[in-house]
Amino acid sequence: MGLKVELKPGERLILGECLVTNGDQRTRLLIEGQAPILREKEIMTPDLADTPAKRIYLAVQIIYTSRDPRPHHETYFTLTRELAEAVPSAWPFIEEIGNHIITGAMYKALKSAKALIAYEKELLDHASRSTDLRRGREADRKPA
Structure with missing residues (x-):
C-alpha cells in the first residue's frame, strides 16, 4: 500500500x-x-534557515532528497560540530539525528531535527526572558 x-x-x-x-x-x-x-x-528553504538548528534541518533535508547525499555530509558535520561546541546540551538531539542518518532513517532524522529546532527556540526564549528580567531589575534600581 x-x-x-x-x-x-x-x-x-x-x-x-x-x-x-x-x-x-x-x-x-x-x-x-x-x-x-x-x-x-516540512520544507525548509535557505532563507528560512536563519538559526543553527534550522540550518542543520536544511542540511538533513538536502541529504534526504539528494540522489547522492555524500557531497552534503561535510556541511552537515560542520554545522553539528559548531552547534555542539556552542550548546553542549544539544548533543542528545545531534546524536539522535546522526543515528537516524547512519541507519538510513532519513525521515526520522528530519523529525529529530525538528525537535532540535524546538529545543533551540526554547533556549532562545529562555535567554530572552532572562534578559528582560535583568533589564527590569536595573530599571527598578534607578531612582525616579
Missing part, C-alpha cells in the same frame, strides 16, 4: 528531487515506491 497525500489548492511537496505544485483544486495522490517525500510544511 502506498502513501496517501491530500494537497490543498496551491500546496507544494517535494517528491524525490522534484518540486510538485498542486493546481487550484484539492488533489488526492497515492504514491507507491521509494522516494523521499516532503510536504510544504
Whole structure:
C-alpha cells in the first residue's frame, strides 16, 4: 500500500528531487515506491534557515532528497560540530539525528531535527526572558 497525500489548492511537496505544485483544486495522490517525500510544511528553504538548528534541518533535508547525499555530509558535520561546541546540551538531539542518518532513517532524522529546532527556540526564549528580567531589575534600581 502506498502513501496517501491530500494537497490543498496551491500546496507544494517535494517528491524525490522534484518540486510538485498542486493546481487550484484539492488533489488526492497515492504514491507507491521509494522516494523521499516532503510536504510544504516540512520544507525548509535557505532563507528560512536563519538559526543553527534550522540550518542543520536544511542540511538533513538536502541529504534526504539528494540522489547522492555524500557531497552534503561535510556541511552537515560542520554545522553539528559548531552547534555542539556552542550548546553542549544539544548533543542528545545531534546524536539522535546522526543515528537516524547512519541507519538510513532519513525521515526520522528530519523529525529529530525538528525537535532540535524546538529545543533551540526554547533556549532562545529562555535567554530572552532572562534578559528582560535583568533589564527590569536595573530599571527598578534607578531612582525616579
